[in-house]
Amino acid sequence: MFGRSRRLTPVVAALLALTAVLAGCSRVDRNTTAATGATDQGPATEVRLGYFPNMTHAPAIIGVDKGYYQAQLGSTTLTTQTFNSGTDEANALLGGSLDIGFIGSGPAINAFTKSEGKIQVISGAVSGGAELVVEPGISTPDQLKGKTIATPSLGNTQDVSLKKWLAGNKLTGQVNVANMDNPVTFNAFRTGSVDGGWLPEPWASQLVLDAGAKVLVDEKSLWPQGLFPTTVVVVRTQFLQQHPETVQAVLKGTIAAIDWASANRSAAEAAVNDGIQKLTHQTLSQAVLDRAFDEITLSADPDSKTFPQLAQDSVTAGVVKTAANLKGFLDLRPLNAVLSQQHKPTIDAAGLESQ
Amino acid sequence: MATADGNAGLDAGIDRAVGSGDNDRDLRTVGAGLDALDTPTTTPPTAGKRLLRGVLPPVVAVVLFLAVWQILWAEAFWPEYKLPAPLAVWDQFWSTVVDGSVFGIIWTSVHRAVLGFLAGLAIGTPLGLLVARVRVIRSAIGPLLSGLQSLPSVAWVPAAVLWFGTENATIYLVVLLGSVPSIANGLVAGVDQVQPILLRVGKALGAGRLATTRHILLPAALPGYLAGLKQGWAFSWRSLMAAELIATSPQLGLGLGAYLQQGSSFNDMPTVLSAIFLILFVGVGIDLVVFRPLERSVLRSRGLGTAG
Numbered sequence: 001m002f003g004r005s006r007r008l009t010p011v012v013a014a015l016l017a018l019t020a021v022l023a024g025c026s027r028v029d030r031n032t033t034a035a036t037g038a039t040d041q042g043p044a045t046e047v048r049l050g051y052f053p054n055m056t057h058a059p060a061i062i063g064v065d066k067g068y069y070q071a072q073l074g075s076t077t078l079t080t081q082t083f084n085s086g087t088d089e090a091n092a093l094l095g096g097s098l099d100i101g102f103i104g105s106g107p108a109i110n111a112f113t114k115s116e117g118k119i120q121v122i123s124g125a126v127s128g129g130a131e132l133v134v135e136p137g138i139s140t141p142d143q144l145k146g147k148t149i150a151t152p153s154l155g156n157t158q159d160v161s162l163k164k165w166l167a168g169n170k171l172t173g174q175v176n177v178a179n180m181d182n183p184v185t186f187n188a189f190r191t192g193s194v195d196g197g198w199l200p201e202p203w204a205s206q207l208v209l210d211a212g213a214k215v216l217v218d219e220k221s222l223w224p225q226g227l228f229p230t231t232v233v234v235v236r237t238q239f240l241q242q243h244p245e246t247v248q249a250v251l252k253g254t255i256a257a258i259d260w261a262s263a264n265r266s267a268a269e270a271a272v273n274d275g276i277q278k279l280t281h282q283t284l285s286q287a288v289l290d291r292a293f294d295e296i297t298l299s300a301d302p303d304s305k306t307f308p309q310l311a312q313d314s315v316t317a318g319v320v321k322t323a324a325n326l327k328g329f330l331d332l333r334p335l336n337a338v339l340s341q342q343h344k345p346t347i348d349a350a351g352l353e354s355q
Numbered sequence: 356m357a358t359a360d361g362n363a364g365l366d367a368g369i370d371r372a373v374g375s376g377d378n379d380r381d382l383r384t385v386g387a388g389l390d391a392l393d394t395p396t397t398t399p400p401t402a403g404k405r406l407l408r409g410v411l412p413p414v415v416a417v418v419l420f421l422a423v424w425q426i427l428w429a430e431a432f433w434p435e436y437k438l439p440a441p442l443a444v445w446d447q448f449w450s451t452v453v454d455g456s457v458f459g460i461i462w463t464s465v466h467r468a469v470l471g472f473l474a475g476l477a478i479g480t481p482l483g484l485l486v487a488r489v490r491v492i493r494s495a496i497g498p499l500l501s502g503l504q505s506l507p508s509v510a511w512v513p514a515a516v517l518w519f520g521t522e523n524a525t526i527y528l529v530v531l532l533g534s535v536p537s538i539a540n541g542l543v544a545g546v547d548q549v550q551p552i553l554l555r556v557g558k559a560l561g562a563g564r565l566a567t568t569r570h571i572l573l574p575a576a577l578p579g580y581l582a583g584l585k586q587g588w589a590f591s592w593r594s595l596m597a598a599e600l601i602a603t604s605p606q607l608g609l610g611l612g613a614y615l616q617q618g619s620s621f622n623d624m625p626t627v628l629s630a631i632f633l634i635l636f637v638g639v640g641i642d643l644v645v646f647r648p649l650e651r652s653v654l655r656s657r658g659l660g661t662a663g
Contacts, residue, residue, distance in 0.1 A: 018418070027440075028431045087620045094436055094622060107622075114436040114622045148605060154620035176605035179620075193520065319621055 038241035046077040047239075047246050050089045050101035053082055053279035054182065055201040055292040056129045056230045060102045061275035062268060063257035072249040072256070082279050084181045085153035093119050099239045100250055104157030105229045105310050106319070112234075113324040117354075120331045122240070123233040123251055124302030124347075125258075129295045130158055130230055131204040132165070132217040134196030135189075139216075141169040148176040150185045150197035155319045157230065160310075161219055162198035163317035183280045186211060200230060202276070202284055202292035209287050218295075229303045229310075230296070237331075244334060251300075251338050258298045269293055300339070304330055304350035328354035439625045447625040448633070456609070461637060464595060464610035467523070471530030472591040479535040479587065483542030483580075484568065497543070500536050508533035508594030512601045521604035526595065533594030534587040541583010545576030577653055585646045592638045611637070 049069070051060035063069045069078050081098065083089040086107030092098040093111050102125055103111070111119040138144060144166075151159040159177070166172050178194055182203045188194045190211050197207065198217075207213040220226035233254065240247050261268035269289040277283045284292075311324045329352045336346040400408070421441050427433075428440045451457040486493050486500060508529050515525040549572060557571045573580075599612020607613065611634050618626030 016422075018422075025425075025429070027429050087622070090622050091619065110622055116434065116436075118434070154603075154617060155622075178604050 038238050040244060041242045042245065043074070043076050043249075044099070044239070044243040044246040046079055047073065047243075047250065048079045048081065048097065048099045049250070050081050050083060050092060050098045050103070052084065052089075052102070052200075053276045054203070055272055055276075055289075056126045056296060057102050058261055058268065058272050058293075058296065059125045059254050059257040059298060062261055062271050063253045065271055065275050066257065066260070068256045068260070069250060069253035072253045073246065074249070076246055076249070085156040087153045087155050090114075093234065093236060096236070098236075100233065100235045100247065102231050103234050105232055105307070106155065106157040106160040106314060108232050108234050109307065109311050109314060109324055109326070109329070110155065110319065112326070112329050113320065117328050118237045119234050120237055120240070121232045121302055121329060122235050122247065122331055123254060123300050123335045124229055124231070125233055125254065125298070125300070126231040127227050127229055127297040127299055127301070127303055128220050129201040129204075129292070129297075130161060130198065130219045131215050131295070132162065132196065132198045132219075133204050133207045133213040134216045136212060136214050138196065138214075141171060141216075144171060144195075145174045146176075147195040148178050148193070150178045150180050150188060150194040150199070152179070152182050152200065154179045155317075158198045158200060160313050160317040160319060161222075164313040165198075165217060165222070167316050183282050189213065201295050202272075202288050205288045205291040205295070206284060209291060210285065223306065227297075227303050228306050232302045240331065240334070248334050248338055251335055255300055255338060255342070258300060261298055265293060300335060301347050302330065302332075304332075304348060304352055307350075307352060326352050328352070436622065436624055439628065443625045444628045444632070447623075448629040451629075457633070460609055460611055460614050461633070463608045464599065464612070465637060465641070467526055467610065468530065468588075468591050468595045471527050471595065472534055472588055474527070475531050475534030475538055475587055475591065476584070478531070479538030479583075480542060482535065483539035483583075484546070486539060487543045487546035488568070488572075493543075500539055500543075503532070504536040504540055507597075508590065509597035509601070511594075512598050515598070516602050521602045522606055525602050526598045526607065529594045529598040530591050533590040537587035537590050538583050541586060542576060542580045544583065545579020546572060548579055549575040578657065578659070581646075581650055581653055585642070585650070588642070588646065589638070592634075592641075596634055 049060070049064070051057045051064075053061070064078070064080055081092070083092070086104040087110075089098065089101050089103050090107040090111040093101055093103075094115055108119075108121055112121075132149070134144070134147075134149075138147070149162060151162055153159065159179070162177065163172070166175055178188075180188060180194075182199065185194065185197050185199060185203060186206055189197065189207055196213060196216070197204070198219075199207065204215075208215060219228065222228075233251075235247055261271075269286075273284055273289055307326055307329060308323075311326055314320045315323050330349040331353060332347055332349045333353075339346050424438075424441050428438055432438075448457070451460070482500075486497055511529050511532050512525070515528045519525045519528065553571050553575055554567060557567045562570065595610075596612045596615075599607070599610045600616050603613045603616055609617070611630060615627060615630035615634070618624070618630055
C-alpha cells in the first residue's frame with residue numbers, strides 16, 4: 001500500500017501540471033486603462049536621460065553640457081547615460097532603467113513594438129547625417145561582394161538602412177556586415193579589417209576626411225526631400241503620465257539647444273566636440289566637425305510620414321518578422337504644447353497618434 | 356535461517372572437518388548467519404524499472420517547471436517582452452530547426468569547445484605532471500595555477516580581442532585559459548592523493564621515473580584527473596560562451612553565444628531564452644554522453660561505484 005502511493009505521487013503531480021498548463025493557455029489582459037493607474041505626480045525627483053556621443057545627437061550633448069536641461073528641470077536631478085547604439089539603449093528603456101532617450105528610428109520602432117506601446121516618440125531631434133562610406137577602390141554596389149562593411153550595432157538604424165539598401169541592390173548575403181562601436185571603426189578601416197561602413201555623423205566624415213574613404217551612398221538621396229529621422233526622442237509612457245512637467249522641461253531644453261546650435265554654429269561644433277571627447281577620448285578635427293554639421297539638420301520634427309516605411313525596412317533587414325502597427329507610436333502633444341507656448345508652428349503626427 | 360544454495364559445499368566441508376555435536380551446530384548457525392548477511396535481499400531492478408526511475412523524475416520536474424512558467428505568463432504579471440510564453444520560445448527554437456540554422460549554430464560552438472578542450476588537455480596534462488612531481492616548478496607556478504583557476508575567463512576576452520582581433524584565435528585563447536588550469540590542478544590533486552606505498556612498491560620492483568609515472572602514478576591518479584577533466588570541460592564551455600557573447604564578427608560565424616547576443620540586439624526575449632536553453636542542453640548533453648559513462652566505468656573498476 002505504501003509502495004503504491006509512492007508510485008502514484010509523481011503521476012498525480014504530472015496530471016495536475018498538465019491541467020494547469022491547459023488552464024493557462026490564454027493570457028489575462030491587464031492593459032485596461034483603469035489598471036494603468038498612472039496619474040500626474042508632479043515633477044520627478046530624477047530623470048534618467050540616454051543619448052550617444054555622435055554629432056547626430058548634438059541637441060542632447062549641447063543640452064547636457066551647456067546646461068539647457070538643468071535650467072529647465074529646476075530641482076529634478078538629471079542623470080545621463082551614453083550608449084554606442086540604439087539596441088543597447090532600447091534594452092535599457094525596456095528594462096526600465098531609462099526614462100527618456102535620444103535614439104535612432106529603427107530601435108525606437110522596435111522598442112515601441114516590444115513594449116506594446118509603453119515607449120513612445122515625443123519629438124524629433126536630428127534628420128539626415130548617415131552615409132555609406134567605402135574604400136576609394138569601390139565605385140559600384142556590385143564591387144561590394146565579399147567585402148566587409150561596418151555598422152554601429154546589429155539591428156540599429158544604420159544597420160537597417162544598410163541591409164535594406166543591400167536587399168534593393170540584390171546583395172543580401174554577399175556582403176559581410178561587421179558590428180563595432182563607432183570610435184573603433186576608424187582604426188578598423190585604416191588597418192583594412194573593414195572596407196567601409198554605413199555610419200552616422202561625425203564618424204562617416206572622419207573616415208572620409210582622415211582616412212581617405214569616399215561616399216558611395218548618401219542616405220538623403222534615398223528619401224523624398226532628403227528628410228529621414230536619424231534621431232528621435234522617446235519616453236516611457238508611464239513616466240510621461242506620471243511626470244508630464246518633467247518631460248516638457250526636457251523638451252523645452254531640447255528645443256533651446258536646437259535653437260542655440262542653429263544660431264551659433266561654430267560654438268555648437270566645439271560643444272559637440274568637447275562632449276564626444278569626454279565620452280570617447282577621441283577629438284575630431286575642425287574639417288570633420290564642419291562636414292558633419294553640414295550633413296545634419298537639427299529639428300524637433302520627427303518626419304512622422306517616414307515611419308511606416310521605416311517599419312517595413314526593419315522587416316527587409318531581418319530585424320523583425322512582421323511590420324509593426326504604429327498606431328500610438330507618436331505622442332506629440334507635450335511637444336506641440338511647448339511649441340504653441342513659444343508661438344512656433346506645431347508638428348503633425350501623420351496619423352500615428354493613439355487618438 | 357536462510358541458506359544460499361551455493362554454500363552447501365561449505366556446510367559439507369564443516370561436517371567433514373568438525374563432525375556433529377552442539378559445537379558443530381553453533382558453527383553451522385554462525386555460518387548460515389554469515390551467508391544470510393552476504394545474500395542480496397532484493398532482486399536487482401529490471402532494466403525497465405531502472406529506466407523509469409531514471410527518466411520519470413526529471414521529466415516530471417520539467418513538466419512542473421513548464422506549468423509554473425505557463426501560469427505566470429497567463430497571469431500577465433510581467434509584460435510579454437520580459438516573460439514570453441513557453442510556446443513562443445519553442446516556436447523560435449523550432450524555426451531555427453526548420454531552416455536548418457540550429458545545426459550550424461551548435462556545430463560552430465561545439466567544435467570550437469571540443470578543439471579548445473583537447474588542446475587544453477594536451478597542454479594541461481604534462482603541465483600538471485610537472486607541477487605535481489617537480490618540487491621547484493610546484494613552488495614556482497603552483498599557486499599561480501590555482502589562482503588562474505579562480506580567474507573567470509571572461510576577464511581574458513578584452514585582452515584577447517586587442518591581441519588577435521575578433522578572430523578564432525581569440526576564442527581559442529580564452530577557452531584554453533579556462534580549461535588548462537582546471538585540468539592541471541585536477542591532475543595535481545589526483546597525484547597528491549596517490550598512496551605512497553604504491554610508489555614504494557614500484558621502486559621495490561625496480562621501476563624508473565618514467566615507468567613509475569606510466570604504470571603507477573597516472574592510473575592511480577585517474578579519478579582525480581577525471582574530475583579535473585570534467586571541470587575543465589565545464590570551464591571550456593563557459594569561457595566559450597563568454598567569448599562568443601562579447602566578440603562577435605562575420606569572421607567568427609554564428610555560434611550559440613553570438614545567437615544569444617543577436618537575441619539581445621533585436622530585444623527579442625524568445626530568442627534569448629531559446630539560446631539559453633540550447634546552451635544548457637548542449638553542455639549537459641555532452642556531460643551526460645561523454646563524462647558520466649567514463650566516470651562511472653572508472654569508479655566501478657575501482658570498486659567505488661554505487662550498486663545498480
